[in-house]
Amino acid sequence: MTRFRFARQAWFWLAGAALIAAHQPATAQGQVTVYCSILEEQCREGAAMFERSTGIKVAMVRKSTGEVYAQVKAEATNPRGDIWWGGPGEPHLQAADEGLLDEYKSPRLPELHEWAQRHAEQSKFRTAGIYLGALGVGYNTELLKKKGLPEPKCWADLLDAKFKDEIQIADPSSSGTAYVFLATTVQRLGEEKGFDYLKALHKNVNQYTKSGIAPVKATALGETTVGIAFIHDMLTQQLQGAPVKTFAPCEGTGYETGSVSIIKGGKNPEAARKFLDFALSPEAQNINAKLKINSIPSNKNAELSPDAPKFSEIKLIDYDTPRWGSPAERSRLLKKFDTDVKALPR
Secondary structure (H helix, E strand, C coil): CCHHHHHHHHHHHHHHHHHHHHCCCCCCCCEEEEEECCCHHHHHHHHHHHHHHHCCEEEEEECCHHHHHHHHHHCCCCCCCCEEECCCHHHHHHHHHCCCECCCCCCCHHHECHHHHHHHHHCCCCCEEEEEEEEEEEEEHHHHHHCCCCCCCCCHHHHCHHHCCCEEEECCCCCHHHHHHHHHHHHHHCHHHHHHHHHHHHCCEEEEECCCCHHHHHHHHCCCCEEEEEHHHHHHHHHCCCCEEEECCCCCECEEEEEEEEECCCCCHHHHHHHHHHHCCHHHHHHHHHCCCCCEECECCCCCCCCCCCHHHCCECCCCHHHHCCHHHHHHHHHHHHHHHHCCCC
16 A cells, blocks of 8 residues: 555545544543432433533432431542432431531522522532422222221321231431431421330331332332322322322321532532532423422422422421431431331331
């Protein structure tokens, strides 16, 4: 091959490569490690959407809220994660108070509903609200009928001896969902009566699961008759055809302020800020409506599913998220639950 022919072929090869590159997706502009505490489907969809729009590669780890909190705390001297996406706000607030999260005022904060802006302010802008979800109860209608059990409508109904081994809830040490239930019970009844209720309920619990979504899926699959979880998660199963009915208990119930936070000392702070902005955007929050997940989005411009629970029709207690998210209170309640309730025989 002559020098001229070689040079000409090399030029054509380089030109062709440049043309192909011009039609490829955006090249990676860095990376971000996200600890995800929402549903796995949401995690995957959000990661793919963020990568497409920014070119930043996402390493996604899905764990329950309590597990992520424990991991962030354990890794405090050498953080491996950059973002904590999802899960009830109390563990996020505890992590913020313990200096594990970075302050960041997203330019998207003015787009959020007042309750989400207040959540960010209460945390001194070390976390931000992305959704709202009311705590409730779901039951498998086929199992209920087959076993001849009464239809529950209130928290008190779950103490009926007929529900022995029929109720499933997560462990509050690993699950943000279950911690909201623990704090709701204590706030609703007072600490002494609240723990009396939890001890009585313990006799009817068949399992304390690691994840808050596990009782939802177990109820839908007929592996347990009753599950305590967030109403919107039960509704998702119902809309997918599972024989599930869900309700807000008659005495009143608490709720979660789903949160997103930047982990202090993470290796990719700029990418983390971009991801937090993304999580607050209507595009990211519209994933919920797309996947028929019926929580209430924090961005005023995000889509609200027509099947979402109507908060005006639910009796909500004045749930004190900052109090139950304080390190001292949350740690104390979890320790007391382990020793006074979970350790009891059933």
